[in-house]
Amino acid sequence: MRALRIAPIDSEGTVPEIYHQDEKRFSRSYRQQPPLIPHSIARYQIDLRTNQCLTCHDWTVAGERGAPTLSMTHYMDREGRQLDRVAGTRWFCNQCHVPQADAPELVENTFESTARN
Ligand code: HEC
Ligand code: HEC
Secondary structure, three states: OOOOOOOOOOOOOOOOOOOOEOOOOOOOOOOOOOOOOOOOOOOOOEOOOOEOOHHHHOOOOHHHHOOOOOOHHHHEOOOOOEOOOOOHHHOOHHHOOOOOEOOOOOOOOOOOOHHHO
């Protein structure tokens, strides 16, 4: 049996390495990829009523906030109509957009970017 505490009880355990989020713009790994988030999102709440991402990224404010504007696809409803407000299907941003850390993969995989083929 292997103990959870790998080091002996009378010695200092080793702390697992912490991988911090990369804060830079990322290239996409395939053309349709939702771009990775280049900044911290810890303080930006998203719930049924509030979406703090929109305070910088919505088309109405992005210019003055110096943030990239949401593309047209974020304002299109299921019937293909263009809306002035972000579509319900795009409300929960982190369903598609995620931060990134340069950490070893949790599950081995053979993914290769199509950008470099
Ligand atoms: C305080 C303003 C602000 C808020 C709030 C904000 N962002 Fe951003 N976001 C930016 C800016 C500025 C950039 C461009 C950063 C750069 O160029 O390095 C950016 C870049 C991005 C990008 C990268 C786009 C690309 O083409 O590479 C994504 C994705 C993104 N944000 C998603 C989000 C999400 C999701 C939230 C909410 C959880 C959010 N942002 C909240 C200001 C903000
Ligand atoms: C269903 C998945 C999905 C959701 C939800 C979603 N996005 Fe995106 N987003 C994408 C994809 C895919 C792209 C790249 C292709 C495109 O622009 O449509 C993108 C592009 C972007 C870009 C780059 C636009 C550009 O022209 O450079 C930003 C910024 C962004 N999204 C922010 C957000 C924010 C903020 C939210 C929440 C309000 C959000 N997205 C919700 C999938 C999504």
